[in-house]
Amino acid sequence: MKKFSEEKLKEVERLKARYPERQAPLLMILHMACDEFGYLDDEAYSYISELSGVPKSKVYSVATFYSMYNQKPYGRYHLQLCKNVSCMLAGADDIVKYICDKLNISPGETTPDNRFTLSLVECLGSCGKAPAMIINKEYYENLDIEKVDKILAGLK
Amino acid sequence: MELIVSKNFNKKDSYKLETYLAGGGYEAIKKCLDSMKPADVIEEVKKSGLRGRGGAGFPTGMKWSFVPKESSVPKYLAVNADEGEPGTFKDRLVLELDPHLLLEGIMIASYAVGIGTAYIYIRGEYKKAFDTVRNAIEECYQKGFLGENIFGKNYKLDIHVHAGAGAYICGEETGLIESLEGRRGQPRLKPPFPAISGLFMGPTVINNVETLAFVPSIINKGGEWFASIGTPKNSGTRLFGVSGSVEKPGVYELELGITARKLIYEICGGVKNGKKLKGFIPGGLSAPIMTAEELDVPLDFDSLAKAGSMAGSGGVIVIDESADIPKIAARTADFYAHESCGQCTQCREGTRWVSQLFNKIYQGRGQKKDIDLILDVCSNMMGQTICVLSDACAMPSIAFIKKFRHEFEALVK
Numbered sequence: 329m330k331k332f333s334e335e336k337l338k339e340v341e342r343l344k345a346r347y348p349e350r351q352a353p354l355l356m357i358l359h360m361a362c363d364e365f366g367y368l369d370d371e372a373y374s375y376i377s378e379l380s381g382v383p384k385s386k387v388y389s390v391a392t393f394y395s396m397y398n399q400k401p402y403g404r405y406h407l408q409l410c411k412n413v414s415c416m417l418a419g420a421d422d423i424v425k426y427i428c429d430k431l432n433i434s435p436g437e438t439t440p441d442n443r444f445t446l447s448l449v450e451c452l453g454s455c456g457k458a459p460a461m462i463i464n465k466e467y468y469e470n471l472d473i474e475k476v477d478k479i480l481a482g483l484k
Numbered sequence: 485m486e487l488i489v490s491k492n493f494n495k496k497d498s499y500k501l502e503t504y505l506a507g508g509g510y511e512a513i514k515k516c517l518d519s520m521k522p523a524d525v526i527e528e529v530k531k532s533g534l535r536g537r538g539g540a541g542f543p544t545g546m547k548w549s550f551v552p553k554e555s556s557v558p559k560y561l562a563v564n565a566d567e568g569e570p571g572t573f574k575d576r577l578v579l580e581l582d583p584h585l586l587l588e589g590i591m592i593a594s595y596a597v598g599i600g601t602a603y604i605y606i607r608g609e610y611k612k613a614f615d616t617v618r619n620a621i622e623e624c625y626q627k628g629f630l631g632e633n634i635f636g637k638n639y640k641l642d643i644h645v646h647a648g649a650g651a652y653i654c655g656e657e658t659g660l661i662e663s664l665e666g667r668r669g670q671p672r673l674k675p676p677f678p679a680i681s682g683l684f685m686g687p688t689v690i691n692n693v694e695t696l697a698f699v700p701s702i703i704n705k706g707g708e709w710f711a712s713i714g715t716p717k718n719s720g721t722r723l724f725g726v727s728g729s730v731e732k733p734g735v736y737e738l739e740l741g742i743t744a745r746k747l748i749y750e751i752c753g754g755v756k757n758g759k760k761l762k763g764f765i766p767g768g769l770s771a772p773i774m775t776a777e778e779l780d781v782p783l784d785f786d787s788l789a790k791a792g793s794m795a796g797s798g799g800v801i802v803i804d805e806s807a808d809i810p811k812i813a814a815r816t817a818d819f820y821a822h823e824s825c826g827q828c829t830q831c832r833e834g835t836r837w838v839s840q841l842f843n844k845i846y847q848g849r850g851q852k853k854d855i856d857l858i859l860d861v862c863s864n865m866m867g868q869t870i871c872v873l874s875d876a877c878a879m880p881s882i883a884f885i886k887k888f889r890h891e892f893e894a895l896v897k
Contacts, residue, residue, distance in 0.1 A: 346642075346644045347666075347684075348558070348684050349665060349666070349684055351665060351666035351667065352664065352665050352666040352684075353666060354666035354667075355646070355647065355648070355649055355663065355666055356646065356647060358649065359608070359647055359649065382666070389668060390666065390667060390668055393651065393668035393669065393670075393825075394608075394648075394649035394650050394651050394669075395649070395650035395651065396608045396609070396649040396650035397649060411815065412570040412769070412815065412819060413570055413571065413728070413765075413769060413801055413812055413815050413816060414570065414571055414727035414728055414801055416811075416812070416815055417727075417728045417729055417801070417802075417803065417807060417812075418727075418728070450568075450570070450652065450819055450822060450823065451568060451569075451570035451571070451572075451769075451819070452609055453567050453568070453572065453573045453576050453607070453609065453610065454573060455570070455571050455572070455573045455725060455727035455728075455733070455799065455801070456573050456725055456726065456727050456733040456734045456735060457733070458727060458733070462609060465611045467612075
């Protein structure tokens with residue numbers, strides 16, 4: 329059964345108190361659910377609906393609008409590489425190609441050992457330190473092939 | 485030149501309350517509470533000529549004055565920290581390095597408009613910024629700077645942080661409101677404008693992070709002081725975020741009215757590896773591209789609008805001679821196709837068509853008539869939709885073709 333800890337349930341109550349309407353804390357609760365469960369599935373939607381008092385259909389509708397709520401399990405390390413213009417001008421395409429070759433996957437895929445998932449994403453707000461990527465929640469900036477090698481080697 | 489919003493960026497532990505207080509922080513809000521009426525605060529900001537630094541450049545004091553003084557329902561401030569315009573990365577620095585400057589700006593804006601609750605909407609990816617701002621808010625509550633009777637005066641203010649979840653459209657004012665209410669970030673039809681009925685049906689002010697960060701200095705030093713910086717009607721400084729093919733990319737606080745030539749060649753050390761400049765995008769990806777011949781246009785709201793582009797978010801993307809404009813155009817249109825919320829047909833279908841056609845041309849599968857088809861599609865995407873995302877795709881797309889048509893023609897049959 330998917331469930332929050334007592335501590336997380338208290339956090340949900342604190343969140344609810346910040347807004348005058350019942351549905352308002354939903355984005356924050358969905359973030360907590362992704363952190364806790366890794367991704368959102370039918371059981372998670374039911375649980376969030378019960379917890380927030382928002383109909384399950386609406387929970388699903390909101391969750392699927394936003395790109396940060398995982399709908400499926402990813403590898404242990406989720407590499408999100410920016411493909412937008414500033415990163416592209418700084419050589420992001422070469423880095424994407426290098427990572428694809430090295431891990432033998434295409435964007436959107438996970439390695440068979442479940443270690444890495446690669447996604448191409450839109451602007452991360454790191455344009456001055458391009459190319460950039462996020463791994464899980466950490467930013468990695470000013471990437472080059474040597475740096476990428478070091479980063480990947482450090483992620484077991 | 486005196487730094488205004490970035491003055492604390494290089495201080496050690498700049499994000500801490502004690503650092504902010506040591507530099508004269510929270511004096512401006514005390515001045516407001518002690519000796520200024522809310523209307524005086526609005527008047528001072530109007531006098532400064534401060535214009536929104538998020539994209540539209542709307543006069544901030546005027547925006548505040550649109551909110552009714554008396555309201556039977558609570559009024560709200562929504563702070564737009566959903567920095568997502570490609571090429572823009574300046575609000576992140578304010579959030580991470582000087583959160584108390586933003587908080588003081590929020591306090592002053594709230595006092596001026598009679599607001600008791602403010603929400604800071606921070607894009608979901610900015611986790612460090614979110615944690616930093618949340619900690620700064622916590623410091624303020626502990627000191628009595630937030631909550632009931634702030635600074636010991638008869639004024640109540642709560643500030644909360646709210647994380648976005650990866651949707652560019654939530655940077656649009658009413659998309660942001662929808663998202664704060666826990667819904668899909670689909671923009672609302674206007675009117676009613678947020679100043680009359682916005683967040684939770686209350687009168688709402690929506691201001692960008694950098695805009696609010698200017699407010700404490702304006703209160704301390706006066707509107708006239710701020711208006712004397714920059715150019716008439718484009719007063720003050722702004723944070724330019726420079727990226728792309730440039731020797732020294734980064735965020736620079738400079739007076740409005742500086743030319744792109746000075747910014748790129750003097751401040752940022754010129755085009756990377758000594759290459760020639762092909763063009764630059766002056767205000768985030770939605771701003772139509774400018775050519776190397778347009779380097780002497782001042783980078784302010786009115787001059788760039790007159791030149792057919794826009795100052796937008798201050799994100800300057802530098803493009804050198806080796807870059808393919810058709811590839812940049814394809815990547816640009818891909819972005820809008822991905823971020824369209826899907827409500828309006830012209831945008832949902834138009835962005836996808838433009839993206840597919842640019843990709844077709846870039847990959848060498850295009851025909852000459854596809855170039856004009858893009859222009860035709862774009863002409864049906866402007867001024868027809870609930871928000872301006874559709875226009876934000878059409879405007880740069882048209883400029884890419886009009887200014888660099890030969891590059892597209894070289895790729896088609």
